[in-house]
Amino acid sequence: MRTLAITLLALLLLGGSSAAQTNNCIVCHSEIRVDYLESAHAPVGVTCVDCHGGDPATLDYQAAHAESSTPKRERIPQLCASCHADPIKMKPYGLRIDQYAEYQTSEHGKAFAAGDLNVAICTDCHTSHRVMSRFEPRSSVHPENLLQTCARCHADPDLMGQYGLRTDTLDGFRQGVHGRALQKGNPRAPTCATCHGLHGSTLLKADDIVTVCGTCHIAERQQFDKGPHRAALAKGCVSCHQDHRILPAQSDLFDTVCAQCHNSETTAHSLGERLKTLLSESQSALLEAEAVLKQAEAMAFDVSGYRSRLHEAQTSFLQARTVQHALDETRLAELTRRAHAIANDIRGEAHSLQTAVQIRWLGLTLVWGYLILVVIVIYLYRQARL
Ligand code: HEC
Ligand code: HEC
Ligand code: HEC
Ligand code: HEC
Ligand code: HEC
Ligand code: HEC
Ligand code: HEC
Ligand code: HEC
Ligand code: HEC
Incomplete structure (x- = not known):
């Protein structure tokens, strides 16, 4: 009912007598017909003549094209x-x-207005005839397909060479955490248009970068805003994480990244090393605790109590990784020490549990061994007596 009402309204508003009439254009243009009939335009009565002109009522080549043109x-x-x-x-x-x-307002639009016909226009991203809703998985602007849509130009070395732009954006993105997350179907992962804007495709500046990354990574942004780098780094988050080929965050980032700007004699550099040590030591402690719990679980112990404490320690550790963005050593040390201490406790306790059991087993084995020995001795003794 609603669809019918919308269609009727559409026919009225689009002056759509054309839609009500037969559309003979598609009789001859059969390849375009396939794309067109799948488009979002076909069901609402946007037809060939709305974009091309011409007479859709006739099958005569001359008459049909008398007033038509390719835009x-x-x-x-x-x-x-x-x-x-x-x-x-x-x-x-x-x-x-x-x-x-x-x-x-986009880089594309500004260049286009200045007469550059190489940049993206509506039909480069949406196609001319197979224009689909953004929710349709086959649409050229659906997140997965959008990469390919942008890449047609942005991975083309001849075209990008004219503008001095990089061609590795797409490959970099695919190899990075976001591209992988997108491929796995994670709906929270960004695509090209999430960061660059749908129609306002622009090059991001430092402030925009922090804002854009911070829409999803809220806690990191809050910490980053508190620290000395906020005002100092020209490229915000991507000064350390790269723009497209963003790798999973690990403590070896400290080795590769801090030294790019702070040489080894500076206090900044040594702070980086201390933060790294705190983070990586507590991470190894967590991993060891995890391993010990796995062993205990394999011996059929109930470790649920330990699991919830381990979870608490992991949370502190994750907070510490985030706090690192404010370069706040005191707070980071507090959090990592907490994680470290809990992990050590768990490891110690789970260990003594295991040892206790091992001792019990040893005891049991000894008792049984003794009993069997006694039985054998009694047996042999009785045999000898007979
Ligand atoms: C009798 C068959 C026939 C009908 C009806 C017809 N076309 Fe065509 N059209 C052709 C042929 C053949 C060509 C030229 C070959 C080609 O480019 O595919 C053509 C070419 C075109 C072109 C390209 C012109 C150019 O030189 O760039 C457009 C645009 C076009 N038609 C639109 C329409 C529209 C709109 C309608 C309906 C109002 C329509 N046609 C009806 C057969 C037809
Ligand atoms: C929403 C607007 C729009 C509608 C609707 C539309 N076209 Fe087009 N068409 C374009 C544009 C823009 C171009 C030129 C850009 C291009 O080549 O992709 C074009 C190009 C063409 C061409 C010449 C280029 C080619 O692909 O061979 C033909 C022929 C054509 N259209 C026929 C049709 C027919 C037939 C229909 C109806 C089934 C139709 N168009 C509906 C916008 C439209
Ligand atoms: C650089 C690529 C690109 C260009 C150029 C482009 N679009 Fe889009 N468009 C997109 C993307 C991406 C989406 C949204 C997909 C989503 O929301 O997931 C979209 C969405 C849309 C939508 C539906 C969503 C809404 O905003 O309600 C319409 C309508 C649209 N575009 C029309 C246009 C028109 C008209 C032009 C030319 C003035 C144009 N687009 C130029 C990429 C582009
Ligand atoms: C004659 C009017 C008209 C023209 C010209 C037109 N459109 Fe549309 N378009 C519509 C209407 C009406 C819809 C709504 C379809 C719906 O929501 O069901 C639509 C839907 C769309 C959508 C799908 C929006 C969504 O996500 O649901 C996109 C994308 C789009 N048009 C892009 C274009 C592009 C690109 C051009 C130029 C090549 C164009 N349109 C030309 C009327 C038009
Ligand atoms: C038809 C080819 C084409 C397509 C498709 C295209 N672009 Fe572009 N884009 C260009 C060209 C050419 C420039 C260079 C404009 C200039 O610098 O004057 C550009 C510039 C840009 C810039 C600005 C970079 C700078 O420093 O000027 C960004 C960001 C961008 N494109 C993102 C995108 C995204 C995201 C998509 C997909 C949604 C996309 N583009 C699709 C051709 C394209
Ligand atoms: C997570 C956010 C994010 C995503 C997703 C993203 N970009 Fe970028 N992109 C950036 C940032 C930030 C910069 C600016 C880096 C700088 O100034 O060095 C940039 C720069 C660019 C540039 C300019 C490159 C140059 O040579 O200066 C282009 C073109 C571009 N991106 C295209 C794309 C395309 C195409 C995609 C999709 C495959 C994409 N971007 C996805 C954040 C993103
Ligand atoms: C639309 C939301 C969104 C935006 C915008 C975004 N990200 Fe992400 N980011 C994610 C998601 C979702 C993941 C998790 C991927 C996974 O683990 O599967 C992620 C993962 C990451 C990771 C890896 C985290 C880890 O635990 O190893 C880093 C680093 C990262 N993003 C940095 C950035 C930077 C820098 C920017 C801005 C240039 C940015 N992100 C923009 C959603 C976003
Ligand atoms: C000065 C370098 C630097 C800058 C700038 C930076 N990061 Fe990080 N980031 C790191 C390092 C180093 C780690 C890894 C810590 C670890 O795992 O030991 C990290 C870890 C991360 C993680 C994964 C850990 C977590 O917190 O969940 C995300 C997500 C992240 N950063 C996002 C961002 C965002 C968003 C920005 C901008 C607001 C940003 N980073 C700015 C160096 C930086
Ligand atoms: C892109 C360059 C760049 C990177 C990468 C970078 N910094 Fe900085 N850092 C700066 C600038 C610029 C300042 C502000 C000026 C200054 O005080 O040296 C600063 C300031 C600091 C400060 C406060 C002032 C000081 O000198 O004590 C500390 C601490 C610091 N950075 C630590 C780090 C650590 C740790 C890393 C690695 C996780 C890192 N930085 C990565 C450029 C960078």
Whole structure:
């Protein structure tokens, strides 16, 4: 019922007598028909003539094309915007109307306005005929497919070479934590457009970088804001983590990263080493505690009490990794010591439990051995007496 109402309204608003009529364009243009019929435009009565003109009622080649044309590249954004920036035409569909306005503020849009036809326009990202809703998994702008959509230009060395831009953004992204998470279907993972903006594709500056990363990594951002690097680093988070090929965070980052800017005589450098030691020592303690618990579990002990304490220690450790972003040694030491102490306790206790059991087993074995020996001796003695 709702769909019907929307369609009727659409026909009215789009002046869509065309949709009600037969569309003979698709009779001859059979390859385009396949794409078009799958598009979001087909069901709402946006037809060939809305973008091309011409007479859809006839099957005569001349008559059909008398008034038709292929839109010129320089006119396409305005053509799309003639509907998509029009609040009255878009109202029935609940679509935003700011794509064109945002596009004009993007690096793409600015270069386009200056006459550069190489940059992305609406149809490069959405296609001309297979224009699909962003929720449709086959859409060219669906998160998984978007990488390929951007890469068509951004992985092309000839094109990017003209602008002095890197071509490793896509490969880097795929190899990094975010690309892997996206591939595994993690809905919280960012794609190209999450960081660069959908229609406002822009190059990110330090403040934007911290804001963008901080929308998901809230605690890291809060800590980072408190520390001396916030005002000092020109590229915010990516000064240490890279922009696309972001690797899983580990304490060896301290070795590779801090030395890039602080040489080994500086206090900053030695602070880095101390933070690293605190973090990596408590991490090994946690791993050992975990291993001991696994052994105890294999011996059929109930370790649930220990598990919840280990969890507490792990939480402290994760907090410490986050606090590292404020370069706050006192707080970090507090947290790592706590994690370390709990891990040591668990290891010690689980160990003594195991030892106690081992002693019990040894005791039992001795008792049984003694009993069997006594039985054998009695048996032999009786044999000898007979
Ligand atoms: C009788 C068959 C027929 C009908 C009907 C028809 N076309 Fe075509 N159209 C063709 C052929 C053949 C070509 C030229 C070969 C090609 O480019 O595919 C063509 C070319 C085109 C082109 C490319 C023109 C260019 O030179 O860039 C456009 C755009 C086009 N048609 C749109 C339409 C539209 C819109 C309609 C309906 C109003 C339509 N056609 C109806 C057969 C037809
Ligand atoms: C939303 C707007 C829009 C609609 C609807 C649309 N087209 Fe197009 N079409 C374009 C644009 C933009 C281009 C030029 C850019 C390109 O080549 O992709 C184009 C290119 C073409 C071309 C020439 C290039 C080619 O791909 O061979 C033909 C032929 C064509 N369209 C036919 C059709 C037919 C037939 C329909 C209806 C089934 C249709 N178009 C519907 C926007 C549209
Ligand atoms: C650089 C690629 C790119 C360009 C250029 C681009 N878009 Fe988009 N567009 C996207 C992405 C990505 C999405 C959203 C996908 C999502 O939300 O997951 C989107 C979403 C949309 C949507 C639906 C979502 C909404 O905002 O309500 C419309 C309509 C749209 N674009 C129209 C346009 C128009 C019109 C133009 C040209 C002025 C354009 N786009 C240019 C990439 C692009
Ligand atoms: C004649 C008006 C008209 C023109 C011209 C037009 N569109 Fe649309 N478009 C619509 C309407 C109406 C919808 C709503 C479909 C829906 O929500 O079911 C739509 C839907 C879309 C969507 C899907 C939005 C979503 O995520 O649900 C995208 C993307 C889109 N159009 C892009 C374009 C691009 C790119 C162009 C230019 C090549 C274009 N449109 C030209 C009217 C138009
Ligand atoms: C049709 C080719 C094309 C497509 C598709 C395309 N881009 Fe671009 N993009 C360019 C070109 C060319 C430039 C260089 C513009 C300039 O610097 O004047 C550019 C510039 C950029 C910039 C600014 C970099 C800078 O320093 O100027 C960003 C960010 C960007 N694109 C991101 C994206 C994203 C994200 C996507 C996919 C959603 C995408 N692009 C899709 C061609 C494309
Ligand atoms: C997690 C956020 C994030 C994601 C996801 C992301 N980028 Fe970036 N991108 C950045 C940051 C931050 C910079 C700026 C780095 C700098 O200033 O050195 C950047 C820079 C760029 C540049 C400019 C490169 C140059 O040579 O200066 C391009 C082009 C670009 N990204 C394209 C892409 C494409 C294509 C994708 C998808 C495969 C993507 N980005 C995904 C954050 C991201
Ligand atoms: C849209 C949300 C989002 C944005 C924006 C985002 N990330 Fe992430 N990030 C994630 C998710 C989700 C993961 C977890 C991936 C996994 O473990 O599967 C992650 C993982 C990471 C990791 C690895 C953490 C670990 O435990 O090893 C680092 C480092 C990271 N991101 C840094 C950044 C930086 C730097 C930026 C900005 C350039 C950024 N992220 C932007 C969602 C985001
Ligand atoms: C000065 C270098 C540096 C900067 C700048 C930096 N980080 Fe980190 N980050 C690290 C190091 C080193 C680790 C690894 C700590 C460990 O595991 O021992 C890390 C770990 C992480 C982790 C995984 C651990 C956790 O906290 O869950 C995430 C996510 C992360 N950083 C995000 C960010 C974000 C977001 C920003 C910007 C607000 C940022 N980082 C800025 C050096 C940095
Ligand atoms: C991209 C360069 C860069 C990287 C990478 C970097 N720093 Fe810094 N750091 C700076 C700048 C610039 C300042 C502010 C100026 C100053 O005081 O030296 C600063 C300040 C500091 C300060 C406070 C001032 C001081 O000198 O004591 C400490 C501590 C510090 N950094 C530690 C680290 C640690 C630890 C790492 C590695 C996790 C690291 N930095 C990575 C550039 C960097």
